Amino acid sequence: MKIAVCVKQVPDSWAEKKMVDGRLDRESVDAVLNDLDEYAIEEVLRLVEPLNEAAGSDAHTVTLLSMGPDRASEAIRKGLSMGAHDAILVSDPALAGSDALATSKVLAKVIADGGFDLVFCGTESTDARMSVIPAMLAERLGWAHLTFAGAVRVDLAGKKIEIDRMTEFGVETMSASLPAVVSVIEKINEPRYPSFKGIMAAKKKTIETKSLASIGIESSAVGSSASWSKVEGAIARPPRDKGIKVEDSGNGGEKLVDFLMEKRLV
């Protein structure tokens, strides 16, 4: 079975982010693999590795799928060093400024043409934080929509999947026949660190770079000019005024309540 994991290169979430001309300034910060995507890669590897080992062959393959500039291959390489088999990167100057609708259009086309049965994603990217791509993929592909999974149970032979969707509303157990789009929450597993062997092996793995023309999407259908929402302006928030800081010398709790009462917060 062919399984795809959608991944994104994002600014390091430990870095301060800036905006230039209504867009995130991606040049001034380190770019890394979106850490929420690592949970999706890990979950898929845990699913296929025992099966491949038992079969003694790579009967099930894991392909990373990304859209972004050429340098996104650095982030993809990390996923390959975790153990994914290969990767597809859709990279094209015309994609700059694409919104989530255009991004999902590109990813859905590659998934549909690639013969995949199962797509895994993280719940969101740590930069845009929209949390809409998995749902958009399910809608575009007409596949089962199984998102916010805190547990995944897959029967690859029977082509069945069941997940526990875990959100602020509670836990829902839901099942479907493949094909399906799955997103996983960070509670689901502890992603592995790439081993030295994995890092060396990843250097030899293939990242296939595709242009828009090669996947059959018009450049007029994507990018900032085709975006259905536009940013009118972005203002940096002024820094907070310096607050009061007291040492607790036995009455810190009292002082805290005094502050809250003075500000009429309680």
Added chain:
Amino acid sequence: MSALVLIDHQDGSIAKSGAELATFAKRLGNVTGVLLVAPGEGDALVSGASSADLDSLVVVESKDFKEHGITAMAKALTKLVKDRNPKALLIASNSRGKEIAARVAVATESGIITDAIDIDAQRQTTQSVFGGSFTVSSSVTTPVAIVTIRPSSIDAPQVTSTPAVEKINFALSDTERAVTISKVEPALKGGRPELTEAKIVVSGGRGTNGDFKPVEALADLLGAAVGASRAATDAGWYPHTHQVGQTGKTVSPQLYLACGISGAIQHRAGMQTSKTIVAINKDPEAPIFDVADFGVVGDLFAVLPQASERLAKRPS
């Protein structure tokens, strides 16, 4: 038709966000509320929906909502949007609302904005991004705008509306019934307000060492929600759904108390737009003090019980 508003409900009662969304939608013109309900469930909810300022109310009945979830909700709303061509469809920004919005946007070829905190009469939205470090105004260029709005972004005025009620039936096609929901365990409310809707949030971090009792005690005295840092949820000390920060919930309450939380940038990204921030931490150099309006350098196990004791004694 000017604006459609999806009204959330759970356990037979209408979510507070419904009235908030209607307040925003009123700026765009006439407001039609939409309730997606199981057959027979609608009548009890219609009276509750009068707390939202609605001109009309469409009650869509289908057994598919419970059995097939988001797919069914999105398909029903897609049909309504296509039939009625509103200027905007407003939905509450939560895990379910954002995914419904995503699917409707694709299916109706409409632009989408998520996590807005404001929308004006010209459909220009305001979002607070990168943990509140930037405020962005955007607008959608398609005939219909699909917008999800964060709960508690506006104080909805008290109203008792008498919308014209219309009931319609809806059913998915067999091929659309790909997902089946077999079991639902609603989140335990525990009597505390929902994290993103609470006026006060008390959060605990690494400094609790896994003991959230003083945090919860203070939260209950203040009628507050309880949050947790990623360090605390990763350690299994508090449920993942309570995580505040870059990879968890973004909260913007009137008062945020960070207890034993160092305040790494990932945590600050989820709370730094709070109106007032109070921090308690043993480490005087903890970065949380950089954003705190009031900070106590001390042990939370001494400071919190003392604060709780004092609050419990205050005249009400």
